[in-house]
Amino acid sequence: MLLELSALIPLLNSCQSQVDASILKRLIDTESSRNPYAIGVVGVKTVNQPKTKLEAIQIAIDLDNRGFRYSLGLMQINNKNFPAYGMTIETAFDPCTNINVGADIYAKCYHRAKANTPSKAHQLLLDDAASCYYANNFTQGYQSEGANGLSYVEKFNREKKLPSDIISESYDSFPEPPQPSKPSPPTQPHVWDVFGDFTD
Numbered sequence: 001m002l003l004e005l006s007a008l009i010p011l012l013n014s015c016q017s018q019v020d021a022s023i024l025k026r027l028i029d030t031e032s033s034r035n036p037y038a039i040g041v042v043g044v045k046t047v048n049q050p051k052t053k054l055e056a057i058q059i060a061i062d063l064d065n066r067g068f069r070y071s072l073g074l075m076q077i078n079n080k081n082f083p084a085y086g087m088t089i090e091t092a093f094d095p096c097t098n099i100n101v102g103a104d105i106y107a108k109c110y111h112r113a114k115a116n117t118p119s120k121a122h123q124l125l126l127d128d129a130a131s132c133y134y135a136n137n138f139t140q141g142y143q144s145e146g147a148n149g150l151s152y153v154e155k156f157n158r159e160k161k162l163p164s165d166i167i168s169e170s171y172d173s174f175p176e177p178p179q180p181s182k183p184s185p186p187t188q189p190h191v192w193d194v195f196g197d198f199t200d
Contacts, residue, residue: 001035001036001037001051001052002033002034002035003034003035003036003074003095004034005025008025008028008034009021009025009162011095011096011099012024012025012099014096015095015096015097015099015100015103016099016100016103016104018103018104018106018107019103019106019107019110021162022161022162023106023126024075024099024102024103024106025159025160025161025162026156026157026159026160026161027075027102027106027130027133027156028074028075028099028102029159029160030152030155030156030159031071031074031075031076032073032074032075032076034074035049035074036053036073036074036093036095036098037049037050037051037052037053037055037056037073037093038072038073038074038076039056039059039060039063039070039071039072040070040071040072040076041063041068041069041070041071042068042069042070042071042078043069053093056072056093057089057090057093060072060089060092060093061089064079064089072089072092072093072098073092073093073094073095073098074095074098074099074102075098075099075101075102075103075105076102077092077098077101077102077105079092081101081105085101085104087101102133105133106129106130106133109128109129109130109132109133110125110126110128110129110132112129112132113125113128113129113132113138116128116138127141127142127153127156127157130152130153130156131152131153134152135152140152141153141156
């Protein structure tokens with residue numbers, strides 16, 4: 001099941017308010033190709049993708065029981081982030097919850113990038129935030145990986161933006177979101193490419 005753009009755009013605008021819809025759309029296209037039941041496993045190049053939510057939940061529970069590190073849903077939220085956001089395997093496959101958490105992770109990455117290099121150009125900050133979203137650092141996302149030799153940031157920038165009459169990509173106008181009372185996720189890579197374009 002892949003979400004059509006007509007179904008995705010309302011979710012991008014209603015489920016979160018931190019990040020422009022066009023940026024989230026590019027992240028989702030890169031992470032899961034709009035598959036709300038997508039599952040990625042760290043260290044595994046390819047994963048048989050479930051066709052239903054129930055099947056996805058069952059596969060994820062099995063991965064969890066076997067001690068794998070995995071990422072779920074549209075924005076490929078890593079299971080290590082679940083405690084900080086009060087997520088479960090079941091809620092990770094809810095598109096709205098998944099988008100909300102993914103937007104918060106990207107927003108925090110963006111503000112970290114801006115704090116580190118406040119004079120850097122806006123587009124470069126967006127790219128740094130994409131690298132951080134992918135690997136929780138500002139370098140790994142720029143490294144060439146996989147058979148096609150593309151970096152995560154290159155893939156992110158190759159995905160189509162939403163037309164400007166739908167949304168303008170002006171993310172840097174958003175303020176720093178308030179910090180949650182729950183502890184921050186552990187420092188480690190927290191997303192993985194579902195379709196095996198990259199290697200660990």
